[in-house]
Amino acid sequence: MRQKNLELMVGLFVALGLAAFLILALKVSDLTSIGNDPGYRITARFENIGGLKVRSPVTLGGVRIGRVIGIDLDPQSYEAVVTLSIDPRYNRLPTDSGASILTSGLLGEQYVGLEPGGMESYLKNGSVIKLTQSALVLEKLIGRVLTSTAAGDAPQK
Amino acid sequence: MTAGLTGIGGFILHKLARLGRANLFLLRLLGALRFLFRRPGWLIKQLYAVGVLSLPIILVSGLFVGMVLGLQGYANLVEFGATSSLGTVVALSLIRELGPVLTALLYAGRAGSALTAEIGLMKATEQLASMQMMAVDPFQRVLAPRFLAGCLAVPILTGIFTAVGILGGYLVAVVQLGVDGGAFWAQMQAKVQLFADIGNGVLIKSAVFGILANWVALFEGYETLPTAEGVSLATTRTVVITSLAVLGWDFLLTALMFGVW
Numbered sequence: 001m002r003q004k005n006l007e008l009m010v011g012l013f014v015a016l017g018l019a020a021f022l023i024l025a026l027k028v029s030d031l032t033s034i035g036n037d038p039g040y041r042i043t044a045r046f047e048n049i050g051g052l053k054v055r056s057p058v059t060l061g062g063v064r065i066g067r068v069i070g071i072d073l074d075p076q077s078y079e080a081v082v083t084l085s086i087d088p089r090y091n092r093l094p095t096d097s098g099a100s101i102l103t104s105g106l107l108g109e110q111y112v113g114l115e116p117g118g119m120e121s122y123l124k125n126g127s128v129i130k131l132t133q134s135a136l137v138l139e140k141l142i143g144r145v146l147t148s149t150a151a152g153d154a155p156q157k
Numbered sequence: 158m159t160a161g162l163t164g165i166g167g168f169i170l171h172k173l174a175r176l177g178r179a180n181l182f183l184l185r186l187l188g189a190l191r192f193l194f195r196r197p198g199w200l201i202k203q204l205y206a207v208g209v210l211s212l213p214i215i216l217v218s219g220l221f222v223g224m225v226l227g228l229q230g231y232a233n234l235v236e237f238g239a240t241s242s243l244g245t246v247v248a249l250s251l252i253r254e255l256g257p258v259l260t261a262l263l264y265a266g267r268a269g270s271a272l273t274a275e276i277g278l279m280k281a282t283e284q285l286a287s288m289q290m291m292a293v294d295p296f297q298r299v300l301a302p303r304f305l306a307g308c309l310a311v312p313i314l315t316g317i318f319t320a321v322g323i324l325g326g327y328l329v330a331v332v333q334l335g336v337d338g339g340a341f342w343a344q345m346q347a348k349v350q351l352f353a354d355i356g357n358g359v360l361i362k363s364a365v366f367g368i369l370a371n372w373v374a375l376f377e378g379y380e381t382l383p384t385a386e387g388v389s390l391a392t393t394r395t396v397v398i399t400s401l402a403v404l405g406w407d408f409l410l411t412a413l414m415f416g417v418w
Contacts (some may be wrong), residue, residue: 010209017314028349062282
């Protein structure tokens with residue numbers, strides 16, 4: 001009887017441990033979004049992707065519709081080739097849609113924002129987005145402001 | 158002058174010999190593990206002693222560590238208006254560091270010291286020697302079940318600690334402080350990776366810490382001087398050495414897993 005009790009308690013202990021791992025896997029981690037990736041792929045070429053990373057979100061109108069699954073460099077044109085996986089529910093994106101790399105908040109992470117175009121045909125697996133806008137690199141922006149103010153100030157000195 | 162050098166040399170040789178004995182001890186222990194397939198009952202009994210009986214301290218500590226993380230994270234993040242990433246902060250710190258490390262430290266205090274005292278007393282009262290007299294290998298009968306049970310219990314306890322801690326963080330952040338619950342879970346799921354974070358942090362780290370903690374506890378018990386003072390000394394050493402080893406290895410593992418070179 002005592003041995004049975006012991007086994008019951010140990011069984012409960014192990015079950016509790018498994019439940020904890022299950023919670024961690026299902027509720028806490030990204031398990032729900034990996035493995036089953038039924039999205040269709042489209043690629044976009046950017047001059048500069050800034051701090052974009054694999055797994056960064058792809059949004060349209062602020063709604064997340066996919067994510068970045070690959071970042072590569074085209075050795076001929078020196079452009080970054082970003083592969084996006086889009087949820088098949090959103091399969092009516094016009095072919096002349098534009099993609100730009102945006103930042104959420106002032107210091108937040110970078111993501112790909114899509115703006116829908118007006119064409120009648122839709123993007124499908126393997127399509128390429130032609131209208132792209134690179135990430136804003138803060139240093140270049142500041143540099144441009146500085147040189148323009150310096151040029152503006154020069155005659156007065 | 159010569160006496161000082163002799164002292165240093167003797168000290169280092171003594172430590173090296175002890176390290177060597179500890180490694181031989183681990184090898185014999187691993188060799189004895191296969192006998193457990195024939196007697197799984199021994200394993201169950203030890204799993205109860207080191208695992209089930211450690212549950213209360215693990216549950217309570219996990220809950221409170223998670224709640225404190227929630228409070229501290231909120232107090233700091235609210236200044237930047239970034240309270241929606243509180244879930245990420247709580248989950249990542251628990252999964253990567255606090256869960257495995259604190260569980261191992263608590264385990265060393267709760268179960269490791271008990272293991273050392275038990276084995277040490279067995280040695281002091283010559284129970285281990287009398288087993289050998291009866292041709293029973295104490296490594297198979299006494300040490301191996303305790304070692305394997307401990308190595309299984311630590312990862313399980315770590316998983317429970319982490320899950321309860323995240324729940325504690327949720328209670329404080331969402332229920333008490335009014336952080337948006339959807340953002341709490343969504344940001345967490347967006348940032349926590351199954352293999353890179355949970356696999357590396359909770360599973361691999363806690364497995365390493367489990368081996369360390371039980372190895373130290375059993376070895377210190379086995380090497381105990383057979384006196385009352387020796388047993389108390391060995392118990393203290395178990396807690397101290399395990400804590401230091403866990404913290405040192407945690408730094409190494411973190412550098413390997415999450416380091417940016």
